Amino acid sequence: MMMRFFDRSLGEEQTASLRRHVGECARCRARFDRLLAALGSLEHVPGAEPPAGLDESVMRAVRALPVPAPELAGTAPVFAAAGILLALAFAFALQGNGPVELMLAAANTLNGVVAEAWKTQLAADFIGGLFPGIADAAGRMFWNVVLAGGVSSMLVGLRSAVAVLRKV
Amino acid sequence: MSRPRTRRENVRLEMTDANIIAECLSGRTEAFAELMARYRRIVYNVIFNYTGSRDDSDDLFQEVFIRIYRSLGTYDAEYQFSTWAIRIAVNACFDWRKKRRETVPIESAAEVSDARPGPEEQYIAEEQTERVLEAVRGLPDMYRVPVQLFHQQGLSYREIADVLKQPESIVKNRLYRARLMLASKLNVECG
Numbered sequence: 001m002m003m004r005f006f007d008r009s010l011g012e013e014q015t016a017s018l019r020r021h022v023g024e025c026a027r028c029r030a031r032f033d034r035l036l037a038a039l040g041s042l043e044h045v046p047g048a049e050p051p052a053g054l055d056e057s058v059m060r061a062v063r064a065l066p067v068p069a070p071e072l073a074g075t076a077p078v079f080a081a082a083g084i085l086l087a088l089a090f091a092f093a094l095q096g097n098g099p100v101e102l103m104l105a106a107a108n109t110l111n112g113v114v115a116e117a118w119k120t121q122l123a124a125d126f127i128g129g130l131f132p133g134i135a136d137a138a139g140r141m142f143w144n145v146v147l148a149g150g151v152s153s154m155l156v157g158l159r160s161a162v163a164v165l166r167k168v
Numbered sequence: 169m170s171r172p173r174t175r176r177e178n179v180r181l182e183m184t185d186a187n188i189i190a191e192c193l194s195g196r197t198e199a200f201a202e203l204m205a206r207y208r209r210i211v212y213n214v215i216f217n218y219t220g221s222r223d224d225s226d227d228l229f230q231e232v233f234i235r236i237y238r239s240l241g242t243y244d245a246e247y248q249f250s251t252w253a254i255r256i257a258v259n260a261c262f263d264w265r266k267k268r269r270e271t272v273p274i275e276s277a278a279e280v281s282d283a284r285p286g287p288e289e290q291y292i293a294e295e296q297t298e299r300v301l302e303a304v305r306g307l308p309d310m311y312r313v314p315v316q317l318f319h320q321q322g323l324s325y326r327e328i329a330d331v332l333k334q335p336e337s338i339v340k341n342r343l344y345r346a347r348l349m350l351a352s353k354l355n356v357e358c359g
Binding site: 003006007034035037038039041042043044045047048049050051054055057058059061062063065067068069070 | 192193194195197198200201204205208209212213216217222225226229230233234237238239240241296297300301303304315319320322325340343344347350351354
């Protein structure tokens with residue numbers, strides 16, 4: 001209960017009960033008071049004020065940096081959803097004309113997109129691990145490759161679908 | 169003495185963190201100053217509590233805010249900006265300590281705080297605080313950081329869990345163990 005008091009997770013009733021016990025038990029009171037003094041002093045250490053000049057030197061450095069680009073990784077689910085919809089659209093539009101082959105073509109398309117994304121993420125992580133300073137740039141560059149790879153995979157899938165259609 | 173705020177600055181004060189980040193990402197770099205103004209104190213204190221040194225904290229502060237700026241594009245609005253910024257600060261502290269371990273023994277890194285001999289009671293209180301701070305600095309990172317974030321920065325379990333990317337249950341457990349270790353270091357018996 002004493003630790004939960006320092007977690008600030010004791011209710012009023014439990015706190016009162018702890019205090020009652022501490023008031024009656026000299027051994028617990030000694031423990032409680034000393035721990036309260038230690039953690040209390042930690043909580044009352046006055047915060048340090050950062051020197052004012054630091055902000056300006058950060059801003060000088062920031063002005064010299066390129067504008068950070070929004071992370072494409074956050075949009076990956078959107079691309080994945082678009083890929084799935086596209087693949088399903090192929091399958092449904094051409095239903096009855098060799099559905100198995102069309103589903104395979106759709107699966108190939110999706111597989112290509114996912115594989116590109118996975119390879120890219122691995123490569124970006126690897127480069128970022130080796131050279132932390134360029135991790136962000138590497139990540140952006142490789143995510144751009146994903147876009148190109150994903151589009152090319154979709155084209156391959158489209159070609160397969162057209163080939164199946166022609167056969168039919 | 170601070171100068172009165174301009175209209176533009178007042179508008180910025182009303183902006184959310186997400187708005188300011190969007191401004192930065194669209195190329196209005198100066199908006200970053202407002203973001204820094206909002207979180208400079210907590211970030212600096214996280215760093216200072218960890219390093220215990222003004223000089224190192226000043227260097228790390230700049231490094232952390234430059235890291236934050238460069239990573240703005242990866243900020244996930246699911247987390248509070250403060251949590252995300254503190255995570256970057258804590259990681260920078262770990263990197264700092266790793267580098268320092270290779271060069272200077274860590275014991276000599278702890279600086280005595282600005283304590284000046286004053287009235288006797290104040291002196292004793294400062295001595296006591298310094299003893300506690302030293303004991304905290306002596307804890308392994310996995311225990312030390314939760315203690316500093318909880319007891320010195322006032323973060324909740326949830327926020328510490330987000331900063332450390334650990335489940336809340338682990339944070340609670342570490343904090344519990346950290347207090348026991350502190351108690352033992354400070355010769356406090358606790359049950």
